[in-house]
Amino acid sequence: MYNTTQRISKDMMKQYNQKLILRILMKNGATSKSTLAKQTGLTLPAIADIVDKLENYQLIKNIGASKTDRGRFPTLYDIEEKTLKVIGVGITSKHITIGIYNLKGEKLVHQSEDLPHNTSPEPLINKITLVINHLLQKKGFHRSEFLGIGVGMHGIVDYQKGVAIYPPHLDWENVPIKEQLERAIDLPVLVDNDCNALTLAESWFGDAKEENSFIVVNVDYGIGAGIMIDRKIFHGIDFGAGQIGHTIVDGDGPLCTCGNYGCLEALASEASILEQIQKKMKKGFPTILHDVREVPDDIMISDVYEALIKGDALVLNVVEEAARYVGIAVSTLVNIINPEKIILTGSLISNASKETYSSLVDSFAKHALKTNTKKLEVVKSNLMDHTIALGAASQWINELLLGSLSLKREMGINTLSQNM
Ligand SMILES: [Zn+2]
Numbered sequence: 001m002y003n004t005t006q007r008i009s010k011d012m013m014k015q016y017n018q019k020l021i022l023r024i025l026m027k028n029g030a031t032s033k034s035t036l037a038k039q040t041g042l043t044l045p046a047i048a049d050i051v052d053k054l055e056n057y058q059l060i061k062n063i064g065a066s067k068t069d070r071g072r073f074p075t076l077y078d079i080e081e082k083t084l085k086v087i088g089v090g091i092t093s094k095h096i097t098i099g100i101y102n103l104k105g106e107k108l109v110h111q112s113e114d115l116p117h118n119t120s121p122e123p124l125i126n127k128i129t130l131v132i133n134h135l136l137q138k139k140g141f142h143r144s145e146f147l148g149i150g151v152g153m154h155g156i157v158d159y160q161k162g163v164a165i166y167p168p169h170l171d172w173e174n175v176p177i178k179e180q181l182e183r184a185i186d187l188p189v190l191v192d193n194d195c196n197a198l199t200l201a202e203s204w205f206g207d208a209k210e211e212n213s214f215i216v217v218n219v220d221y222g223i224g225a226g227i228m229i230d231r232k233i234f235h236g237i238d239f240g241a242g243q244i245g246h247t248i249v250d251g252d253g254p255l256c257t258c259g260n261y262g263c264l265e266a267l268a269s270e271a272s273i274l275e276q277i278q279k280k281m282k283k284g285f286p287t288i289l290h291d292v293r294e295v296p297d298d299i300m301i302s303d304v305y306e307a308l309i310k311g312d313a314l315v316l317n318v319v320e321e322a323a324r325y326v327g328i329a330v331s332t333l334v335n336i337i338n339p340e341k342i343i344l345t346g347s348l349i350s351n352a353s354k355e356t357y358s359s360l361v362d363s364f365a366k367h368a369l370k371t372n373t374k375k376l377e378v379v380k381s382n383l384m385d386h387t388i389a390l391g392a393a394s395q396w397i398n399e400l401l402l403g404s405l406s407l408k409r410e411m412g413i414n415t416l417s418q419n420m
Contacts, residue, residue, distance in 0.1 A: 014050075015407060017042065021050050022059060023401050025079050026104070027209050030063055032074035051077055057411040058083040059103075079103055084400075084410070085141065087149040087187070088393030089128055090194065090386065093169030093221055096124070098131045099389040100141065103397060105205040109135050110386055121164075121175045129184040147400060147410060148188035151177055152197030152392035154222060156239050162191040165239065168257055169222065190395040194218070195242050196233045197391030198381075199226030202343050204394050206383040211340045215333055216381070217244065219326055220346035221270045225333060231402070245269065247332060249325045264329045268322035270301045270348060276318050277304060287314040305351040320359040323352065327363025330378075334364075338372045345381035 017040070024039055025031060031039075037047045054060040054077075061080040065073035081102040090097040099110035111131050115124065132149070136142075155167030162178020164170075178189045192200075199216045202208040208216075208228070216226040223245035227234040234241050245265035246258050253262025254272075266272055281289060281296035288310060289296075292303050307315040330342060344360075352360070361378065368376075383390065399405045 014053075017046070018050050018054055018407055019401050021047070021054065022079070025060060025077065026204065026401065030066070030076040030078040032066070032076055034074060036077075054407075057407055059407065059411070081106065083145075084147050085145050086147050086393040086396045087132060087135075088197075088389035088391070089132075089149060089151045090197070090388030090392055091124070091151065091153045091167075092194065092388070093154060093167075096128060096131070097386050097389045098128065098135065099386055099393065100135055100139065101390060101393045105201075105390055105394070105397070107386070107390070109139050110389065111135060112386075118171055121172055121177075121180070125177075125180045125184055128181065132185055143187055146187055147396040147405075148190060149181060149185065150197070150392035150395035151181070151189060151191040152194040152388040153177065153191060154194045154224070157191055157193045157196075158239050159190070159192040159196070159235060162189060164191070190399065192233070192392075192395055193224070193226070193239070193242070194388050194391070195224040195226035196235070197226075197388055197395065198345060199228050199233060199391070200394035200398050201383055201387050201391035202381065203228060203231070204397055205390065206381060206387075207343050207379055208341055213337070214339045214341040214343065215337060216343045216345060217326070217330055217333070218346040219268065219270075219344065219348040223265045223269050223326070223329075223346075227333075227337060227339075229337070244329050244333060247329050249328045264325055268325040268329075268348075273318055273322050273348075274299065274301055274304060277315060280314055280318070285314050288312050289315070301347070308351065308353050308356070311353075316353070316355060319348075319352075319356050322348070323356045323360035324363040327360045327365075328367050330360075331364050331367035331369075334368045334372050334376060340375065340377070342376065342378045343381050344378065345384070345387065349380055350384050 020040060021036060033044060033047045033051060037044050058080050060077050063076050063078050066076050081104045084103050086101050088099045088101060095112055095114045097112045100108045102108060113127060113131060153164050153167060154169060156165040158165055164172060164175045164177050166173060177191045181189045195216060195218050198218055202216055208214045212231045213229050218224050225242040225244040227242050246263045248262045249264050250262040250267060254266045255261055256263035256266035278296040278299055281287060289299055289303060289307055293299050304315055308319055
């Protein structure tokens with residue numbers, strides 16, 4: 001009994017150290033054994049042993065000697081990106097985006113599909129299955145090369161069971177996405193909320209590789225936040241953490257889809273911005289959008305952003321006001337969580353004019369506690385392209401490098417016969 005316990009703990013320690021080395025390589029890129037020893041505090045022979053094993057698993061590769069000023073040429077090791085792949089699926093109210101990524105988060109192939117209004121679960125699962133099978137066939141990838149499929153889904157998601165509890169823009173309830181996709185595609189599936197997926201993407205591949213506690217605020221068709229505390233996504237007891245869109249920012253504000261009045265989402269989401277502009281157009285307010293579409297209801301958010309670039313006064317006014325409300329809500333989050341960094345993302349942020357962004361930042365600075373903003377950085381995300389799909393895929397990378405996934409099992413190595 002004693003030996004078994006000792007064996008398990010020794011195995012666990014080896015796994016822990018192997019994952020530590022992988023995480024350092026993910027973050028810093030190619031590194032020598034002596035640098036790895038310095039960074040981890042492990043001895044050189046221990047590092048040599050770990051590097052051997054990871055090379056054996058084909059998770060890292062020897063990329064040859066490097067040149068240094070002192071004329072020494074230590075061999076460098078880097079992540080072997082060709083061995084394992086992940087499929088990421090981003091599901092918003094309007095479309096799905098599916099991407100295949102390697103361990104470094106590099107996109108190998110991707111496809112986006114529009115969703116018909118109020119798509120029900122079955123056709124959605126069928127569509128995802130069809131696209132994934134098509135992409136696998138197109139690139140000649142085999143299922144055995146994949147860690148699994150990650151799904152990033154808007155709304156409330158039970159990430160433990162992989163159930164979409166309530167996606168407000170799709171009118172579903174309690175859909176077992178994980179179970180249905182696993183049955184359809186025969187690969188393991190992880191599901192989480194889209195903002196949590198964005199947060200994982202930032203932590204592995206974006207602006208928060210160094211931060212342990214940070215928040216991603218996604219201002220898009222809806223508004224939500226992903227909260228990472230001490231390197232873990234904070235989900236909340238009912239998986240409802242990060243619902244910043246439903247914080248009240250104006251007690252006398254308009255009715256929200258959740259039934260309350262004055263929620264951030266009812267004042268500052270793309271859906272709300274579009275509605276406010278259409279209403280003003282119907283009342284005859286002057287705007288260049290009258291020349292774009294004959295009927296105000298035909299105006300699309302892309303028209304709004306084009307008018308914003310051209311400096312249309314009505315659009316500028318509505319969008320700046322929306323940004324001001326986002327600033328207020330972000331200040332509330334900062335006052336409660338006191339994070340190291342806030343990363344702003346989503347369509348409204350990527351399309352924001354200088355004036356809009358300033359309006360957000362000014363309002364944030366005015367409302368946040370000064371004690372909580374001393375070290376805080378507020379930045380725009382650099383990961384603007386299909387980030388939800390990348391984040392969805394990152395769930396598997398996070399599980400492999402920080403979670404309980406066994407490196408040996410994932411590499412198809414028999415744990416009984418293989419001597420660690
Ligand atoms: Zn609401």
